[in-house]
Amino acid sequence: MNHQPNLKDKWCASLRYGAVMAVFVMVFQFISAPVMASQSQSFEAWRAELRTEALSKGISDSVFDTAFSGVQPIERVIELDRRQPEFTMTLETYLSKVVSGTRVKKARQKLAEHKQILAEVSEKFGVQPRFIVALWGIETNFGQHTGGFSVIAALATLAYDGRRSAYFRGELLNALQIIQEGHITAAAMKGSWAGAMGQSQFMPSSFLNYAFDYDQDGKRDIWSTRKDVFASIANYLSSVGWRDDITWGREVSVPDTLQGKALSDKKTVKRLSDWQKLGVRRADGGVLPKRDLNARLVVPDRGKGRAFLAYANYDNILKWNRSNFFAIAVGNLADQIDAFE
Missing domain, CATH: 1.10.8.350 (Bacterial muramidase)
Structure with missing residues (x-):
């Protein structure tokens, strides 16, 4: 939905x-x-x-x-x-604007500022705090816009x-x-x-x-009550099937022989071990995680450029917003918040 x-x-x-x-x-x-x-x-x-x-x-x-x-x-x-306008921005340009260094810094500050309530909301709804903050930051710059x-x-x-x-x-x-x-x-x-x-x-x-x-004052206030804002974001994700035992996905390197196939078969889901056999590696060249999760290959720039293995939570972000760029931005910002945590 x-x-x-x-x-x-x-x-x-x-x-x-x-x-x-x-x-x-x-x-x-x-x-x-x-x-x-x-x-x-x-x-x-x-x-x-x-x-x-x-x-x-x-x-x-x-x-x-x-x-x-x-x-x-x-x-x-x-x-x-x-x-x-027709959307012609590349992923690289989009991420540089939406997941800027300033936003990453502010996201980390907001995570620390609201650590207690975010932990409570996370426990109740089963959504990691970094994803709540990432969505909040990208949607409205942490409530400013x-x-x-x-x-x-x-x-x-x-x-x-x-x-x-x-x-x-x-x-x-x-x-x-x-x-x-x-x-x-x-x-x-x-x-x-x-x-x-x-x-x-x-x-x-x-x-x-x-x-x-969340604060039980009789109003679901997503305009000015932070507790309600965080709980509402988490409730949405939880309701569409969010899993707090996994992340959203990861950037990977893909062999040239797989690029064309990835573009033409965007919904093929394979286990990480199978992607490993096909030559897919972490972005730094390392082997994929040993945890054998299901994942699909996403190459958002019309089949060229950066590639990602997307887990189930990636598709849950797409239920919020059907844009691959948006979903990758949320995951990217959450990852950078996670590095701070």
Whole structure:
């Protein structure tokens, strides 16, 4: 289950909060005609229909009316949705930006700062602290960049736009449910242009499924309560099958004879001993671990460049975000945190 709209949406969120927002956040001159002027239904009529549906699903009229007070389609949201760039960055460049020396240093500081609560959360959910911190750091730079859009307005814009209206309409109703349950007010519900919220950047559906009230104050607060943030990240990973007895994978060297096959057969799973027989070695040339785990070969730069043997937890990271670059970055940052631990 993914908590992002699609791969492109999540790429943009990761890029923006991974210190490369300059790739697509540019200043444009808005055209005088409204972006969605071609809509056959007015926004007011659409909102009235949504209100009827929301109330039928248990949302109170006061919650709906307060949440939608003053809400109009946001042209900037449509612009960002439609102007997402083609992703051409190499893994090397991506890692240099997303797993920078500054971020590694800060990740280690955050691990030390929150050592006790991270240990508690790790024990409860079975997720190593370094992976919790790595996801937190890459998603929002440790809670610093969570997005400044009204989630209700952003989701309403995308739901009204029509291109993926069913998906975003569902997420909008989920967001209203979160407000209805009292976890946050509509005014305080801020996030990315695509509706990803809080320090963990959960979409509303993921919030309802995985956000966790660790401090037991009655609110699942992924915006400002660190205990809830860490527990929510760990609960997500635990729920999709995370194993705390293994890591995510490792970088390896691959013989030339295997490169082409790896590219054409990306999902072949073999035991480490079998990869060893095929000539795969650790990145430094050493033999692979003796523990005979299942792994598949990942060569993310279109079958060229750096190669990795990915374990089961790598696929669990992909459930969070379907990007190989993102998953490798999380694993890479976690490894560098682990070296500090």
